[in-house]
Amino acid sequence: MTAADESVLITTERAGLPAERGWWRKAVVYQIYPRSFADSNGDGMGDIRGIIEHLDHIEKLGVDVVWLSPVYRSPQDDNGYDISDYQDIDPMFGTLADIDELIAGLHARGIRLVMDLVVNHTSDEHPWFEASRSSKDDPKRDWYVWRPARPGTVPGEPGAEPNNWGSIFSGPAWEYDERTGEYYLHLFTRKQPDLNWENPEVRRAVHDMMRWWVARGVDGFRMDVINFISKVDGLPDGEVHEGALYGNGFPFFAGGPRLDEFLAEINREVFGDDEEAARFLTVGEMPGSTVEQAQVYTDPARREVDMIFQFEHMEVDEGPGGKFDPRPIHLPELKRSLARWQDGLAENGWNSLYWSNHDRPRAVSRFGDDSDEHREVSAKALGTVLHLMRGTPYVYQGEELGMTNTVLERIEDFRDVESLNYYREATEVRGLAPADVLPALAYAGRDNSRTPVQWDDSPNAGFTTAEPWIAVTPNYRTVNAAAQVDDPTSVFSHYRELVRLRHELPIVADGTLTMHLLDDEQVFAYSRDLGDEGLLVLANLSGRPARVDATALGWTEGEVLLTNLPDAVPSLGADVTLRPWEAVVWRR
Known part of the structure; x- marks a missing residue:
């Protein structure tokens, strides 16, 4: 496809959508986690056609943008965040024709589509990595981060890893590959090898792929852990905190020395000049970012990203041991965190506003009260507080219904690789009793937000006619969309009113x-x-x-x-x- 063809597609597909700079200031984004949204073919998994069948629900809510979590071809080691082909749809979700129909259906309703972009790492089954690991002499060897064992150690033995970093999903951040006798870096699971962004060929390949999606009609990208793509030279050992099994590599791979350069290059190479780029939305997921860093990343003059996801307010209930060491939320601490970001980005930059997403527990169970007495009113209170602040609000699927955390009592109830890996390390390596581990997993685990959307009170909440890939939350008979969309007093109607106020009152967006x-x-x-x-x-x-x-x-x-x-x-x-x-x- 030529650049001219792409330009025609861009113009045609986006006809009628706002194009003025900063249009997203008065927009609301709705996140869809596709495997849990709606199943159209009775296999227990949500799919793209299931989303298409529920576009009226999204339109009725009034949102402006849909953010779609990964539907690319993937072995599903991390539920699609391990991508083996960026330019194809995984058969479990549908086809490229389905995604084209989804884009057209959204655009016809005046709604944009933002795709999840996962380019810090790929799947180990991506052809790029298969070539890279085939030989030290392969042209794609340097597309990933390979290192020999530490000097004086035996490759493959404990302690021989190139540095002491731990993976975010437990265990070491390095995997030994016997074929070439070296280690590759994986900040997440061992099946998610990190790309080497220092290699300009890698960056060009990513830009080409992104342009391909833009030409297809996609309106922007939410970029997964994008602040991890620039690592500090030498990959030095991290500090080993008390009680930790591995060193903390975070200071050496988050917000690295070339991050600003790489982000600006993406924006320039993929979205074109200022006028054309204004049509799109770019959101960087950036764990650990400070207000001062965000001021730079979201400075409109720098053209890096429009806004970021930061996690400071998501950590107010984390103890010294992290997310699986929970502590009670102290409201003044939460308010001071949000105030710091509101003040810090008031003059230059922009906030993204969210209570939950596919990586976090349900908002009403975490920040509100999910009892029968207070679930509905506390869900509305949380929505009110968030949506009338300065920034772009995000609604995670089911949040507009006041969906709650689920019931997770046994390790067999869990599906998420993060929880399963943590449980294995905690019980087998640290020697903790399951009864001491499971309550924290049940509270903070990502499976809470990944249970099926509760559409009605029929079996499996109307999500599927088969056994769902993860159990439906038991309260679906009373908490569901069918009971709410036409009820003017429902959580859904309250969220719809919040969206309307942002659209109609300039003070909400600009005050x-x-x-x-x-x-x-x-x-x-x-x-x-x-x-x-x-x-x-x-x-x-x-x-x-x-x-x-x-x-x-x-x-x-x-x-x-x-x-x-x-x-x-x-x-x-x-x-x-x-x-x-x-x-x-x-x-x-």
């Missing part, structure tokens, strides 16, 4: 934000201002009544714009009493 009551352990409070207009958001994120002096925040009058408990809405004044999980928005 300044001031956080209030940072030390309050119950109330999340902030105000938005744009010209003479103001919004005040007060949300009681607790199960006990809370009191706020609104006059101390400069508010004595205003009309109620939105509430999640419409009966007996409190009045503005010196003693605003909020019921458990009550959220109210005033406008003046």
Whole structure:
């Protein structure tokens, strides 16, 4: 396909979609994890046709962008984040013709499609890696990160790895390959070898692949762990923290020395000039990034990425041992984290706003209260707090229904490679009892967000007519889309109203934000201002009544714009009493 052909496709496919710079400031993104969204062919796995069959649901919610987790050809070692062919669809999800139909169906509804891009690593079954491991002399040998054993050690024996880094998914970050007698780097599973971005041939191949998808009609990319693609020269040993089995390589592979160069090169080579690039959305998943780094990455003048996913607020319930060492959430800590990012990117840059995704537990079970009494109202409160902040909100599939964490009692209930690897290491290497490991996995494990979307109260929640690849959350008979989409008091309707407000009120997208009551352990409070207009958001994120002096925040009058408990809405004044999980928005 020629560049001219690509240009025609780009123009044709995106006709009618907003093209002005920064259009995504007033947009809302909906994330689809395809294997758990909807199964169209009765094999227990979600697929692309299942998504097509539910486009009306997405349109009714009112979102502007769909972010699609990987559907590329893959051995599924990490549920599709191990890609063996970037330019084909895995048969479990469908065909290229299906993805073309999905793109057309979304565009016809005024919705863009953003694809997940996983280019820090490939699958070990990708032809690039198969060539790379075939011989030290193969032209693609340097497409991946290969190193010999440490001097003075026996290759393949423990301790012979090129450095002491640990994999993010447990175990060492190096795998010995007997064929060539060297090790390859894998920051994730051993079947996910890291690409060598120092090699310009690798970068050109990635750019070509991305242009191929753009020509097909894709509207941008969410780039998985993209801040890992530049490693520090020499790959030095990491510090070994107390109780750790491996060294911490994070300072040497996150936010590396050439990251800004590589990101700008992607943007320039794939999306073209400023005018054309404005049509697209680029989101960088960047674990460990600081506010100061994000100011650089999202600076519009630098053209690296439009926004990033940062994880600081996702770590407020992590103890010294990480995500599987949970501790109670302290609301002031959560608010201070979000405030730091709101303030830091206020003048230059942009925030992505999210409570959950395919890697995190369900929001209402983690930050809210998923009991029968408070699930619905707390889900609405969390949505209110998030969607009216400055940034682009993301809705993870089922979040608009108030879906909860599932029931995970035995290791046999789990499917995710991260949880299974951690359990194996914790019980077999560290000697911990299963009863001491399973509760943390049940709370923080990624399987919680990967259970099937609950469409109705029929068997398997209307997700499939077969046995689903992972069990449906038991509360699907009462928590499902069919019961909510036409109910004006439902979680779904509340989210739809939040999306509408972002579209219709410039203050939501463009107003300044001031956080209030940072030390309050119950109330999340902030105000938005744009010209003479103001919004005040007060949300009681607790199960006990809370009191706020609104006059101390400069508010004595205003009309109620939105509430999640419409009966007996409190009045503005010196003693605003909020019921458990009550959220109210005033406008003046």
